[in-house]
Amino acid sequence: MLSPTTVFPRNPKPSKLASNTTGPRCRATPSGDAAFCAFRAHHRAGRSLDANPSLIPALVACARLPAEAEAEAEQIHALLVKCGGAVSDVHAWTSLVRAYARLGRVYNARKAFDGMPNRTVVSWNVLLDALVKSGNLDAAWEVFVEMPQRNVVSWNTIISGFARLGWAQEAVDLFVEMTVVYGLAPDEATMVGFISAVRDIGLLGLGRCAHGYVLRRELLLDGALGVALINMYTRCGSMGAAHSCFSSVSNKNVEHWTSVITGFAAHGPQDMALSLFGEMRQLGIEPNGVTFVAVLNACSHGGLVSEGFRYFSLMKSMGIKPTIQHYGCLVDLLGRAGFLVEALNLASNLPKDPGFVIWSSLLAACRSHGNVEMAELAASKLADAKPSHGSSYVLLSNTYARAKQWEDLKMTRRRMEEHGVSKKPGLAGSR
DNA sequence: GTAGGGTTAG
Known part of the structure; x- marks a missing residue:
């Protein structure tokens, strides 16, 4: 670990963000985040951590940019260790727990949580999320049971955690407990977790009910919720419903497009998948590696060998590195067409x-x-x-x-x- | 100034 007195790395190019900060002049760090800059400026000016107004923004930046901000995070970590329990603000502590969690230091996150002078439901939710993200569902469940209060976010965190880690039935049961036993109203994030679980079990009827609830509540399909719904219908083979759901999304992003293309690639008609891909590109939406898995899959199921290789070249020319899934599609493409x-x-x-x-x-x-x-x-x-x-x-x-x-x-x-x-x-x- | 969500080859 770096020592607290190590100077933050310097960047030859001052960033736009850095020039907006108040306090002593400083240059942006390689992560390009003004928060570290401001934090360092206050630290240099001799403020204690507790009195540093940039502590929370800097910790939030650590959590947001865990890969790029490693050096900064290590220094703040070191400063915090050196200062012991000097920080008293519950928001700062909570941000610290989250920063540790996002940096993959679950042990430190837990230690920081255990050392908090007081906690709010947000602090508990941050710990719960840290344990779910680290894949430790047992520990997460223990925390969920132990929490003095739970709100919708707590339920969403545990439900989506169970759904993501392969415990779909348990996620559905928890959804029922939350809504029926506790009378809490699900929001967008709850529905995303629930619909993903329903998709994995293949309960199309329950998925339709969930869609009905989403429409009645007028929940937004722009983000993850639209993606989850489209994906649920495509996995259930209901391409008509998937397509009409896709059409009703007002701001479609690459994942909405990829979901519906994946569905047509698997269930046909495959040229529908390819024409949607063309439409998407015309609208200026950048495909990603997952989109190309779907496109190659459409070619393979549609027997379009040379087209498949053309798309593969296009993908590489766009700077997307082929993964084992892409090669798998090509092997399948050749094999199905008889080029054994x-x-x-x-x-x-x-x-x-x-x-x-x-x-x-x-x-x-x-x-x-x-x-x-x-x-x-x-x-x-x-x-x-x-x-x-x-x-x-x-x-x-x-x-x-x-x-x-x-x-x-x-x-x-x-x-x-x-x-x-x-x-x-x-x-x-x-x- | 602190919390939760989604697409991937048979």
Whole structure:
């Protein structure tokens, strides 16, 4: 850690923000935030932390820019440690807990919280959020139960936490408890968490009810709420509802567009996905890497091989770095279209480990194009990547069945039993 | 001057 007396790093270019600050002249820090500058100026002028009017803004900046503000955050951290419990203001303490949390120092956040002279429901909510964000749902739940008061924000934090970390049913139950037992009115953020949970369970009817509530309350679809609703409908395969919901969003951002494009890419018509992508670009909305996953997926499901590679080049020319998902789409694109050798070539020469999704995509392509030899290769790669993956055996035996290789089929079934792999039918699938 | 939300390859 840096010592409290280390000088803040200097930036050769003074920022616009810095010239607006009062107090002694100073230059902007590399993070470009005037708050640190002002904080440092007051510190240099000999003010104690408690009397530094820029303490909270500086801590807020640490929380907002955790990556860029690391040096600044470390120094404020050091100053706070040195001053012990000198800071008495509950807002400053709360900002400190949040700054630690956003910097990934959950232990420090907890320590600071424990040392607070007094707490408000906001302080509790900050701690709760810190624990949820760190993925420690057990600790978060303990805090939620222990809190002296809870408000809508507390409920939203725990509900969205459960939903995000894969506990959708629990999130739905908590939503019911909040609304029915405690009589609290859900707001935008509550509905986002609830609708995401409903989406994961696939409860379209409950999703429609949630949409109805959103309309009655006239909640804004501009932000995350619109995205959550569109996504819920697309995952349930209700593309008509997804599209009309998308159309009703007044200020569409890249995530609204990406959600609806993802839906048409998966469920068709795929040219709808591509024309929406064109429309989006004409409106000047910048696609991101996720948008291109959807676009490539549309090409793959629509059998548009050369278009897919054109979009892939376009993506790179826009400065977006391809990820394993993009390569996965390309392998799928080639494989589905019957270019099995090219697909295998691409899969074998990826910068990263292809992972089980790519091998199972290739295996599925081998099955539908009847290439037994390559199917065996893909199946063995898939078994290496994910030994318990039942679909590997199923796809392979389907391939043998198509090729009428009954002995190989029997052997595969036997191996499946030996490994204790079973394929659960229908809804209770591998997810 | 302190709190909560969303899109990703089979």
